[in-house]
Amino acid sequence: MTTDIRKLLKDPSLFKEEAFINGKWVKSSSGKTFPINNPANNEIIAQVANLDAADADKAIAAANAAFPKWKSITGKERAGLMRKWFDLILQNKDDLAILMTLEQGKPLTESAGEVVYGASFIEWYAEEAKRVSGTIPTTIWGDKRFMVLKQPVGVCVAITPWNFPNAMITRKIAPAMAAGCTIVIKPAEQTPLSALALAELAIRAGIPEGVMNIVTADADQSIAIGKTLCASPVVRHLSFTGSTEVGRILMSQCAPTVKKLGLELGGHAPFIVFEDADIDAAVTGAIASKYRNSGQTCVCANRIYVHKKVHDAFVEKFSKAVQTIKVGNGMDAGVSQGPLIDHAALEKVERHIADALSKGAKLVTGGKPSPLGGTFYEPTILANVTSNMLITYEETFGPVAPIIPFESDDEVVELANNSQYGLASYFYSRDIGRIWKVAEALEYGMVGVNSGILANEVVPFGGVKQSGLGREGSVFGMDEYLELKYVCITL
Numbered sequence: 001m002t003t004d005i006r007k008l009l010k011d012p013s014l015f016k017e018e019a020f021i022n023g024k025w026v027k028s029s030s031g032k033t034f035p036i037n038n039p040a041n042n043e044i045i046a047q048v049a050n051l052d053a054a055d056a057d058k059a060i061a062a063a064n065a066a067f068p069k070w071k072s073i074t075g076k077e078r079a080g081l082m083r084k085w086f087d088l089i090l091q092n093k094d095d096l097a098i099l100m101t102l103e104q105g106k107p108l109t110e111s112a113g114e115v116v117y118g119a120s121f122i123e124w125y126a127e128e129a130k131r132v133s134g135t136i137p138t139t140i141w142g143d144k145r146f147m148v149l150k151q152p153v154g155v156c157v158a159i160t161p162w163n164f165p166n167a168m169i170t171r172k173i174a175p176a177m178a179a180g181c182t183i184v185i186k187p188a189e190q191t192p193l194s195a196l197a198l199a200e201l202a203i204r205a206g207i208p209e210g211v212m213n214i215v216t217a218d219a220d221q222s223i224a225i226g227k228t229l230c231a232s233p234v235v236r237h238l239s240f241t242g243s244t245e246v247g248r249i250l251m252s253q254c255a256p257t258v259k260k261l262g263l264e265l266g267g268h269a270p271f272i273v274f275e276d277a278d279i280d281a282a283v284t285g286a287i288a289s290k291y292r293n294s295g296q297t298c299v300c301a302n303r304i305y306v307h308k309k310v311h312d313a314f315v316e317k318f319s320k321a322v323q324t325i326k327v328g329n330g331m332d333a334g335v336s337q338g339p340l341i342d343h344a345a346l347e348k349v350e351r352h353i354a355d356a357l358s359k360g361a362k363l364v365t366g367g368k369p370s371p372l373g374g375t376f377y378e379p380t381i382l383a384n385v386t387s388n389m390l391i392t393y394e395e396t397f398g399p400v401a402p403i404i405p406f407e408s409d410d411e412v413v414e415l416a417n418n419s420q421y422g423l424a425s426y427f428y429s430r431d432i433g434r435i436w437k438v439a440e441a442l443e444y445g446m447v448g449v450n451s452g453i454l455a456n457e458v459v460p461f462g463g464v465k466q467s468g469l470g471r472e473g474s475v476f477g478m479d480e481y482l483e484l485k486y487v488c489i490t491l
């Protein structure tokens with residue numbers, strides 16, 4: 001280990017390598033740890049507790065023990081604690097951003113942005129904790145009255161990915177906590193440090209022991225722990241963000257105990273530029289959507305369809321803009337694209353590009369690993385892309401923009417919808433009739449019209465088809481953690 005993370009932080013005690021169960025920092029019962037790698041330089045920056053299935057059982061037990069009290073205090077009390085947690089996260093934003101960049105690679109400004117975005121869910125759901133209201137339907141049976149209560153689901157589990165090490169946790173834990181649920185979180189093996197720092201701040205905010213537990217594990221133990229979490233009859237809800245493939249496994253593992261599920265899975269977002277689009281705005285939107293987080297987001301534009309009439313103008317401007325992206329270590333000032341998370345990610349990018357070029361695509365810019373080496377890759381644009389190329393039907397998760405020309409609205413909507421995925425979609429047009437029609441026709445959970453950025457805490461995030469189940473964020477995200485109970489009273 002060469003980098004001493006503690007020396008980089010204003011508050012070194014935010015750097016944790018132990019897991020967090022029942023309000024305590026714990027080692028794995030086996031005593032084993034696993035290494036955390038900085039993708040920018042391949043340095044091992046931490047050795048984190050490698051928990052196993054038996055440890056996960058302890059976390060479930062802690063969450064179960066904490067549940068009766070946590071659900072019984074008022075929503076207002078929960079809101080007060082969550083608000084304190086939110087304030088502490090913002091006060092420690094810089095340190096949280098450094099931890100994230102070191103373990104994940106994204107530029108420091110993006111990390112800081114994610115910390116604020118992640119915290120927004122805690123603020124929003126703290127406010128919502130006071131507004132959980134049932135209903136009293138008007139009676140149709142004269143001697144009886146009806147009541148519908150909303151009650152917390154119970155012990156919840158969150159399994160989260162490495163691409164947003166902070167926000168994918170807060171987006172799940174905040175509505176769960178606000179609703180009165182307790183939770184066990186299994187962060188991605190690549191990025192547990194952000195999760196552990198959040199737990200340290202939760203303790204300081206006074207969140208009671210057992211309400212939030214973090215089980216850290218490497219890839220192999222994550223599979224074993226996943227089985228335990230899914231099999232437990234105590235766990236009533238599982239929320240997962242990650243690949244569709246793993247989502248299917250978790251769904252089947254949850255079938256025997258019939259858990260409630262929230263799944264945010266893969267995406268393959270179409271980004272359509274119509275002939276009446278504001279081309280400069282479309283370029284700005286495409287850059288934000290495609291290259292943020294090195295193209296490693298499930299809402300990244302993965303297929304850019306451009307009308308033939310504006311194709312050349314768009315490609316020229318887009319290419320100029322892409323060439324201003326500065327690739328480098330996310331800790332360095334001015335860097336706008338960090339490394340890819342690992343070599344497998346780099347290989348997928350290379351495979352998609354090689355396949356497209358072999359089938360007649362044209363390289364506009366990029367197309368090779370960055371001279372920086374490691375997993376840095378040049379921001380890339382491919383033109384003349386056709387629908388027989390892998391990149392048009394597989395999620396790339398890298399900084400590659402394939403451009404596909406089109407001629408008619410019907411044709412492009414059909415191409416856009418021709419996917420097993422249905423998470424985010426984007427299109428640019430100034431024609432109000434077209435905007436309505438295309439927004440209605442796209443089979444996606446989210447549609448950005450003249451906007452390359454979509455997500456925030458007040459709107460529902462989620463997909464249709466094999467992109468998942470349920471929604472996160474907004475009032476709808478809270479419902480995922482609440483059960484309805486109907487009470488019938490004879491007078």
Ligand code: ADP
Pocket residue numbers: 159160161162186187188189219222223224225226227241242243244246247249
């Ligand atoms: P990605 O492809 O983005 O790495 P994954 O879907 O593989 O995403 O992983 C997302 C999360 O799911 C991580 O926390 C990872 O440890 C976990 N995970 C992966 N495979 C399994 C599994 N079989 N059971 C439980 N959790 C898993």
